Amino acid sequence: MATTSRSADLTSGPMLQKIILFSVPLAASSILQLLFNAADVVVVGRFAGSTALAAVGSNGALINLFVGLSLGANVVAARCFGARDEKGVQDTVHTAVALGLVSGVLLAVVGFCAARGLLELMSCPEDVIGLSTLYLRIYFIGMPMTMLYNFSSALLRAVGDTKRPLYCLAAAGAINVVLNLVFVIGFSMSVAGVALATIISQTVSALLVTGML
Numbered sequence: 217m218a219t220t221s222r223s224a225d226l227t228s229g230p231m232l233q234k235i236i237l238f239s240v241p242l243a244a245s246s247i248l249q250l251l252f253n254a255a256d257v258v259v260v261g262r263f264a265g266s267t268a269l270a271a272v273g274s275n276g277a278l279i280n281l282f283v284g285l286s287l288g289a290n291v292v293a294a295r296c297f298g299a300r301d302e303k304g305v306q307d308t309v310h311t312a313v314a315l316g317l318v319s320g321v322l323l324a325v326v327g328f329c330a331a332r333g334l335l336e337l338m339s340c341p342e343d344v345i346g347l348s349t350l351y352l353r354i355y356f357i358g359m360p361m362t363m364l365y366n367f368s369s370a371l372l373r374a375v376g377d378t379k380r381p382l383y384c385l386a387a388a389g390a391i392n393v394v395l396n397l398v399f400v401i402g403f404s405m406s407v408a409g410v411a412l413a414t415i416i417s418q419t420v421s422a423l424l425v426t427g428m429l
Contacts, residue, residue: 241378245369248385252392252417253279256351256410259396264406271347271407274340279355289315289367293374309371309429316367320360327356351407358415365422368429381425388421 253276261269289312296304327334331352332345340348369381392413399409 238376238378241382242373245378245382245385248382248389251389252414255389255393255396256414259393259400260407260410263397263400267344268347268406270341271344272351272410274335274338274344274348275352275355278334278338278352290370290374293371297375305375312367312371313364313426313429316363317360320363323363324356324359327359328353331356347407351411354408354411355414358418361415361419361422365418365425368422368425371429372425380428384421384424384428387424388417391420392417 253272256272257269257276260272289308293305293308293312296308332349335345335348335352365384369384372378372381395413395416396410399405399413403409405412
């Protein structure tokens, strides 16, 4: 688990500065995670045309539903850490990582199969639903790594370490933008290119954060 030097003691001493130092990286991480889809939208809109732009943009609301699924692990880990229950923290880490991977695999399978149906329920325009389905299916393939990042970063934040998840996400965001440009401009992969770039960048962030646990 995170070392005590990287943990934040929010139970004693002046609170305002500690709360700011804790919450600013947390808010920045949430915003940055939401910008992954926005970066895809910008690149395809500029270099792949309006149809590809509409296809990627139509998936934004659905993709953002999965950002908060790891909050339960955060609560349990924080309670154990505050109670100095080392075994409880270790058990929570093991369970959360396993749950992240298992839930990610389940979401990948279900999402891949149900992608078009979900888009139809969201009234996705008929002229872009084919490209939207392609983007969403590729995105769901990478769901195990997305869930692994979400659960692992939640565990680090539970002990007060909000900076390192932000650094990992920032690195992944930079990789995502670069790969978007390479795949869309260099290889003319359009929607598939930005989806693949997202998977690769999220895999990098997931492995970095998990390695810190």
